[in-house]
Amino acid sequence: MKKIIYYALLMIIIVVILPLLIVRGCSTSEENKLPEQKQEGIKIKVYISSEKKVSELMLEDYIKGVVAAEMPAEFEPEALMAQAVAARTYALARIMKLYLPKEDLHNGADICTDPGHCQAWISKSNAMKKWNIFYTYRNWGKVERAVAETQNIIAIYNNTPINPLYHSNSGGRTENSEDVWEGIKVEYLRSVPSSGEDACPGFKTEILVKTRDFSDKLKKLYPDIKLNSTSIIENVKIQGYTEGGRVETIKVGNISMKGTEFRQLFSLRSANFKVEKENDSTLKITTVGYGHGVGMSQWGANYLAKKGASFEEILKYYYSGVELSTINGYDLPVSSVQIY
Numbered sequence: 390m391k392k393i394i395y396y397a398l399l400m401i402i403i404v405v406i407l408p409l410l411i412v413r414g415c416s417t418s419e420e421n422k423l424p425e426q427k428q429e430g431i432k433i434k435v436y437i438s439s440e441k442k443v444s445e446l447m448l449e450d451y452i453k454g455v456v457a458a459e460m461p462a463e464f465e466p467e468a469l470m471a472q473a474v475a476a477r478t479y480a481l482a483r484i485m486k487l488y489l490p491k492e493d494l495h496n497g498a499d500i501c502t503d504p505g506h507c508q509a510w511i512s513k514s515n516a517m518k519k520w521n522i523f524y525t526y527r528n529w530g531k532v533e534r535a536v537a538e539t540q541n542i543i544a545i546y547n548n549t550p551i552n553p554l555y556h557s558n559s560g561g562r563t564e565n566s567e568d569v570w571e572g573i574k575v576e577y578l579r580s581v582p583s584s585g586e587d588a589c590p591g592f593k594t595e596i597l598v599k600t601r602d603f604s605d606k607l608k609k610l611y612p613d614i615k616l617n618s619t620s621i622i623e624n625v626k627i628q629g630y631t632e633g634g635r636v637e638t639i640k641v642g643n644i645s646m647k648g649t650e651f652r653q654l655f656s657l658r659s660a661n662f663k664v665e666k667e668n669d670s671t672l673k674i675t676t677v678g679y680g681h682g683v684g685m686s687q688w689g690a691n692y693l694a695k696k697g698a699s700f701e702e703i704l705k706y707y708y709s710g711v712e713l714s715t716i717n718g719y720d721l722p723v724s725s726v727q728i729y
Contacts, residue, residue, distance in 0.1 A: 431721065433480055435510065436498035443498045448484075452477050453536050457516040458502075458509035459555075460687050462528035465694035468687070469535035471703040474713070475553040475685055478543040479508055482550045484721060541715045544704055546577045550719070551711055553704075554578060555685040558586035560661040560678025563689075563707065564633035569649060569660075569681050578683050579709045580632040585692025591679055592688075594658055598672045606654055607641055616642040622666040633682050635660040649681075684708065 431448040446454075455476040456469060464472075482488050483499045495501045502510040516532075517525045544551050552575070554566075566578035586592060600621045607614050616624050628645065629637040636648030648660040659678040667673040685707035693703050701713055 431481075431484070431716065433484055433500065434495075434498040436495040436501040437510075438501050438503040443496055448477070448480060449536055449540060451480060451510065453532050454510040454512060454516070455480075455508045456535055457513075457529070457532045458511040459504070462520065462524075462531050464687075464691045466531065466535060467694040467698060467700045467703065468691040469531060470539050470700035471685065471690050471694075472555075472687065473535045473539045474542050474544060474700060474704055475555055476508055477539070477541075477716075478545075478550050478553045481543055481716060481719070482552060483507075485550065485719065486722075487550065488552045539700065541717065542713055543716060544708055544711045545714045546708075546711050548714075551577055551708060553685065553708060554681070554683045555687060555707075556680025556682055557686070558589045558592060558678050558680070558688040559583045559682045559686045560592070560634065560659060561586060562633045562682075563684065563686060564631060564635060564682035566683050568631035568633065568635070568637065569683050571647075577708045577711050581707065581709070583686045583689035583692075583707075585695070586678070586686060586688045588692070589679070589688045591658065593675065593677050595673055595675050596655075596657075597667055598655065598674060600670055600672060603672055607644070610654060611644050614642045614644045622664070622672065625664045627663070631660075633661075635682060636662060 432445050433448050433451050434443055434445050435451060436443050452473055456473050459476065460469060460472045462469070480500055490506075494506060501507045511519075513529065517529060520528050544553055561584075562582050563580050565574070565580045567574040568580075600618075603621060604616055604618065607616070624642045626640045627636050627638075627648075628640050631637045631648075636651065638645055639648055639651050640646075641651075648662075651657075652660040652662065655674060657674065658676045659680060659682060661677040661682070663675050665673045665675070685704070690703045690707070693706065694700075698706070704713070705711060
């Protein structure tokens with residue numbers, strides 16, 4: 390019995406007391422802590438469009454909000470990483486005062502959160518509210534990893550951060566920049582096939598427009614337009630297509646207009662559309678794809694990721710001739726750099 394008690398006490402000393410003494414010897418008290426090294430971080434001034442205010446955020450925190458807002462968190466990790474690099478490159482270029490609009494629409498900030506003008510953005514709290522409660526932490530974790538694993542990585546062309554335009558899905562082929570914005574040819578924004586986009590729920594959509602409404606909208610924009618009111622569909626003729634398959638020009642009555650202009654007039658999801666007669670009083674407009682179609686297709690990126698492509702391969706596929714680099718080495722305004 391004494392031997393059993395002896396061995397029991399010996400085990401308690403080995404298993405419990407000895408580890409406590411070791412931990413105590415490795416004290417984590419403040420006086421034994423190494424001083425934290427200050428790190429250099431980049432800040433970005435963001436005009437929060439919904440709140441009509443300018444906020445200053447750390448760049449990597451801002452990128453998390455863009456990825457969460459711009460791309461479904463259910464997408465493949467490599468697609469989310471490609472989105473993070475694109476978003477970071479876009480933001481850095483604005484900090485460097487590249488690719489700026491003629492008018493200041495940001496109230497002095499570097500960038501805004503209006504996706505129709507810059508990049509969409511959402512706060513962490515709002516992002517977590519929009520997701521299903523069972524996937525909230527998983528989704529935010531995926532976003533954080535995508536940003537962390539690509540930290541400081543950007544896409545460059547001729548040693549300059551690119552203007553990495555992107556969109557939801559191209560409808561099967563992306564666009565040349567000059568086919569969407571006349572006269573603006575960008576060497577890395579070339580038309581390429583984009584597979585797997587039909588997985589997008591809104592890949593193809595249809596809207597019905599009353600012929601009277603169709604006519605009224607056109608007459609408001611073009612007062613001198615001449616239309617045959619008895620058969621509107623006979624007044625509509627597509628005159629040409631872009632390399633990406635979108636309508637380049639369309640003639641309605643005696644007026645020719647760009648497909649992008651027609652898209653805007655009728656609030657279509659893309660300029661890849663066709664107009665048909667539904668009945669004597671209604672036209673049907675079928676649209677394929679969503680967005681301007683230039684640069685990276687987000688649904689196409691996810692398809693490539695599912696096929697095993699890395700984020701670098703995805704970016705180099707949609708942005709022709711680019712290379713990946715890091716933020717280090719680029720001259721930034723002093724106000725955008727903070728020591729913390």
